[in-house]
Amino acid sequence: xxxxxxxxxxxxxxxxxxxxxxxxxxxxxxxxxxxxxxxxxxxxxxxxxxxxxxxxxxxxxxxxxxxxxxxxxxxxxxxxxxxxxxxxxxxxxxxxxxxxxxxxxxxxxxxxxxxxxxxxxxxxxxxxxxxxxxxxxxxxxxxxxxx
Amino acid sequence: xxxxxxxxxxxxxxxxxxxxxxxxxxxxxxxxxxxxxxxxxxxxxxxxxxxxxxxxxxxxxxxxxxxxxxxxxxxxxxxxxxxxxxxxxxxxxxxxxxxxxxxxxxxxxxxxxxxxxxxxxxxxxxxxxxxxxxxxxxxxxxxxxxxxxxxxxxxxxxxxxxxxxxxxxxxxxxxxxxxxxxxxxxxxxxxxxxxxxxxxxxxxxxxxxxxxxxxxxxxxxxxxxxxxxxxxxxxxxxxxxxxxxxxxxxxxxxxxxxxxxxxxxxxxxxxxxxxxxxxxxxxxxxxxxxxxxxxxxxxxxxxxxxxxxxxxxxxxxxxxxxxxxxxxxxxxxxxxxxxxxxxxxxxxxxxxxxxxxxxxxxxxxxxxxxxxxxxxxxxxxxxxxxxxxxxxxxxxxxxxxxxxxxxxxxxxxxxxxxxxxxxxxxxxxxxxxxxxxxxxxxxxxxxxxxxxxxxxxxxxxxxxxxxxxxxxxxxxxxxxxxxxxxxxxxxxxxxxxxxxxxxxxxxxxxxxxxxxxxxxxxxxxxxxxxxxxxxxxxxxxxxxxxxxxxxxxxxxxxxxxxxxxxxxxxxxxxxxxxxxxxxxxxxxxxxxxxxxxxxxxxxxxxxxxxxxxxxxxxxxxxxxxxxxxxxxxxxxxxxxxxxxxxxxxxxxxxxxxxxxxxxxxxxxxxxxxxxxxxxxxxxxxxxxxxxxxx
Numbered sequence: 128x129x130x131x132x133x134x135x136x137x138x139x140x141x142x143x144x145x146x147x148x149x150x151x152x153x154x155x156x157x158x159x160x161x162x163x164x165x166x167x168x169x170x171x172x173x174x175x176x177x178x179x180x181x182x183x184x185x186x187x188x189x190x191x192x193x194x195x196x197x198x199x200x201x202x203x204x205x206x207x208x209x210x211x212x213x214x215x216x217x218x219x220x221x222x223x224x225x226x227x228x229x230x231x232x233x234x235x236x237x238x239x240x241x242x243x244x245x246x247x248x249x250x251x252x253x254x255x256x257x258x259x260x261x262x263x264x265x266x267x268x269x270x271x272x273x274x
Numbered sequence: 275x276x277x278x279x280x281x282x283x284x285x286x287x288x289x290x291x292x293x294x295x296x297x298x299x300x301x302x303x304x305x306x307x308x309x310x311x312x313x314x315x316x317x318x319x320x321x322x323x324x325x326x327x328x329x330x331x332x333x334x335x336x337x338x339x340x341x342x343x344x345x346x347x348x349x350x351x352x353x354x355x356x357x358x359x360x361x362x363x364x365x366x367x368x369x370x371x372x373x374x375x376x377x378x379x380x381x382x383x384x385x386x387x388x389x390x391x392x393x394x395x396x397x398x399x400x401x402x403x404x405x406x407x408x409x410x411x412x413x414x415x416x417x418x419x420x421x422x423x424x425x426x427x428x429x430x431x432x433x434x435x436x437x438x439x440x441x442x443x444x445x446x447x448x449x450x451x452x453x454x455x456x457x458x459x460x461x462x463x464x465x466x467x468x469x470x471x472x473x474x475x476x477x478x479x480x481x482x483x484x485x486x487x488x489x490x491x492x493x494x495x496x497x498x499x500x501x502x503x504x505x506x507x508x509x510x511x512x513x514x515x516x517x518x519x520x521x522x523x524x525x526x527x528x529x530x531x532x533x534x535x536x537x538x539x540x541x542x543x544x545x546x547x548x549x550x551x552x553x554x555x556x557x558x559x560x561x562x563x564x565x566x567x568x569x570x571x572x573x574x575x576x577x578x579x580x581x582x583x584x585x586x587x588x589x590x591x592x593x594x595x596x597x598x599x600x601x602x603x604x605x606x607x608x609x610x611x612x613x614x615x616x617x618x619x620x621x622x623x624x625x626x627x628x629x630x631x632x633x634x635x636x637x638x639x640x641x642x643x644x645x646x647x648x649x650x651x652x653x654x655x656x657x658x659x660x661x662x663x664x665x666x667x668x669x670x671x672x673x674x675x676x677x678x679x680x681x682x683x684x685x686x687x688x689x690x691x692x693x694x695x696x697x698x699x700x701x702x703x704x705x706x707x708x709x710x711x712x713x714x715x716x717x718x719x720x721x722x723x724x725x726x727x728x729x730x731x732x733x734x735x736x737x738x739x740x741x742x743x744x745x746x747x748x749x750x751x752x753x754x755x756x757x758x759x760x761x762x763x764x765x766x767x768x769x770x771x772x773x774x775x776x777x778x779x780x781x782x783x784x785x786x787x788x789x790x791x792x793x794x795x796x797x798x799x800x801x802x803x804x805x806x807x808x809x810x811x812x813x814x815x816x817x818x819x820x821x822x823x824x825x826x827x828x829x830x831x832x833x834x835x836x837x838x839x840x841x842x843x844x845x846x847x848x849x850x851x852x853x854x855x856x857x858x859x860x861x862x863x864x865x866x867x868x869x870x871x872x873x874x875x876x877x878x879x880x881x882x883x884x885x886x887x888x889x890x891x892x893x894x895x896x897x898x899x900x901x902x903x904x905x906x907x908x909x910x911x912x913x914x915x916x917x918x919x920x921x922x923x924x925x926x927x928x929x930x931x932x933x934x935x936x937x938x939x940x941x942x943x944x945x946x947x948x949x950x951x952x953x954x955x956x957x958x959x960x961x962x963x964x965x966x967x968x
Binding site: 146148 | 328
């Protein structure tokens with residue numbers, strides 16, 4: 128005997144649907160969005176240079192993932208990540224360097240690491256194929272630790 | 275020096291409780307459409323459509339009927355205002371049973387409460403306004419399927435059975451529990467606080483004295499849910515517990531004076547716990563006071579302005595076995611409480627959901643068949659040309675007892691594969707021999723097959739597993755290889771290029787240098803095609819292999835061109851080309867009526883003799899249609915009529931467009947003049963016979 132399946136019934140049309148891996152909601156893709164909690168590597172009153180986000184994603188089909196980094200609740204970087212297809216379902220580790228522009232008169236003169244107390248990461252992907260976030264690390268340089 | 279710290283994902287689900295010092299880092303501030311897995315967050319499965327009920331506009335309820343092994347689906351048609359009952363088998367096939375209610379105009383969008391007790395399904399119209407509430411109905415599958423009114427003599431003194439109008443029904447042990455109805459005594463019908471119990475040995479029999487009063491009159495009970503050894507009775511702002519198993523032990527106590535359920539469908543029991551969404555958010559109870567589940571969710575928490583709003587009236591609760599989570603769904607938004615992990619996630623669906631229920635899989639029994647099929651034989655008929663696939667046909671012997679509505683199913687899987695699929699069905703008309711034919715399968719492929727009798731989507735005993743490899747051996751057969759279509763030539767009269775003329779129909783005689791065009795009807799990409807060809811003198815003689823200069827390429831239009839590359843040697847010969855599928859040895863199939871084509875002569879050719887001896891030559895050529903897209907069309911002039919040899923002296927200088935027409939004039943000297951058409955395809959020239967000046 129197979130495990131029972133939860134069958135959903137819609138109100139706007141007489142359609143019965145069931146969860147199925149690798150499928151969207153009828154023709155619509157599934158928008159996956161995950162935002163981590165805020166982390167303060169040097170403590171709530173400290174300060175750090177945020178170097179990079181090391182992201183481990185598990186997939187097989189071609190995927191596009193958007194990574195957004197927030198420092199002290201401000202969006203500092205949006206990076207699209209294109210994941211090419213793999214022969215089997217397995218993890219792939221990506222390193223996303225973090226940087227913010229140095230503007231002089233609205234002209235970018237350089238880029239520096241973002242600096243602050245709190246970092247938060249958001250991942251978003253639109254699709255139907257299996258995709259999992261296996262892990263996420265933050266690489267940082269301490270500037271001032273909270274005593 | 276840089277350091278590294280982890281940013282946890284999926285560790286603890288959604289927690290929006292605010293405060294730096296109270297929020298665990300290993301939680302998620304926001305989460306949409308993920309499935310929590312140990313140590314990771316994955317994209318949730320999509321909701322894939324499995325069945326559409328034609329003629330209906332909404333799904334009202336999904337309820338498993340355990341004793342029958344099927345799932346009841348109730349649907350609504352907004353135009354006819356009919357509420358109808360369907361049965362869905364494990365294979366997702368649906369069958370209409372009948373109309374439950376036809377709602378009068380003005381009755382709001384209906385909600386349905388269902389309970390399966392014994393082999394029956396009871397349906398109540400969950401309508402708060404008593405004047406608009408419909409009669410409670412009972413679906414009885416045997417001896418014949420009926421949908422009838424639930425009636426009971428609850429009048430005091432007795433006045434005979436009358437229709438009952440429960441607002442909701444549930445099953446508790448072997449009892450049918452119904453609430454919201456008092457009795458047919460005048461003024462006693464609409465009793466929202468009354469919870470009635472049926473007799474234990476008959477779910478449709480009620481005694482006037484067998485009821486409980488839950489709380490204050492006119493404050494209606496919204497729902498009852500069994501959990502553990504008790505029955506939770508919930509109103510909007512308070513809850514009660516009915517305990518006991520029989521009349522002497524039955525009793526009712528107030529379980530929770532503050533919390534009830536937000537609407538009649540927002541609760542579900544998982545194991546010993548009843549999960550429900552109160553006016554203050556989600557809670558859980560094991561029979562006594564309930565516990566708040568909203569704390570980690572913190573729906574009203576600071577900063578959670580983007581939290582999806584909930585509409586209690588539209589909400590429902592269900593248990594998802596795949597996610598091991600309680601789903602609280604409000605239209606297109608759902609909050610999932612993952613029971614074992616004690617964590618929350620949020621899901622956003624593309625379509626608004628109104629209800630959910632379990633689809634029983636491979637349950638068997640109940641409405642399953644009492645007849646069975648034994649495999650007989652399987653054959654592979656030759657498929658029609660261009661059909662796109664090849665069928666299988668199987669025979670079986672039907673035994674047992676037929677009740678009507680049975681179908682004989684044919685299942686197949688590639689011998690080298692593992693996935694079974696149902697490939698054909700046929701109604702069972704009687705005991706004994708039966709035949710079933712599949713749809714189109716892949717050409718020339720080996721399959722193993724299985725047969726079974728099914729009723730209401732439930733397979734015969736011993737043939738209910740998802741894989742037919744687990745069925746009784748007497749249902750299986752094969753392997754068998756599907757057929758290949760026969761190749762045949764198409765009449766080329768309707769398709770031949772207009773500028774080509776047929777020299778000899780039938781077995782072809784080559785003349786000079788030209789193209790031999792073969793037409794064959796075949797699936798352009800389904801089959802690998804190989805060919806061979808042979809030639810012999812006109813009128814007979816020994817066939818010898820003949821390899822044309824250009825390979826045969828039947829292309830997408832099923833036509834191929836063979837070029838006579840050696841005009842001298844192949845003059846006055848017959849040619850036969852045969853085509854076969856690549857995996858068939860032997861002679862294959864002859865492509866009949868290979869035609870030899872060459873361009874037609876120019877339609878007219880005039881010479882105007884001028885002074886001194888100057889001739890102006892014009893030639894008109896009819897429009898052409900090419901077999902291939904490339905090509906160059908030219909009219910050449912020669913002073914000697916010579917089919918072979920005799921190079922063009924002075925081709926007309928400008929290639930003439932394919933629209934045909936009249937060439938430009940050329941000034942020539944004296945002597946005989948002839949013109950012919952040359953068509954160049956790639957690097958090969960094709961020439962028409964010469965036409966002398968008229």
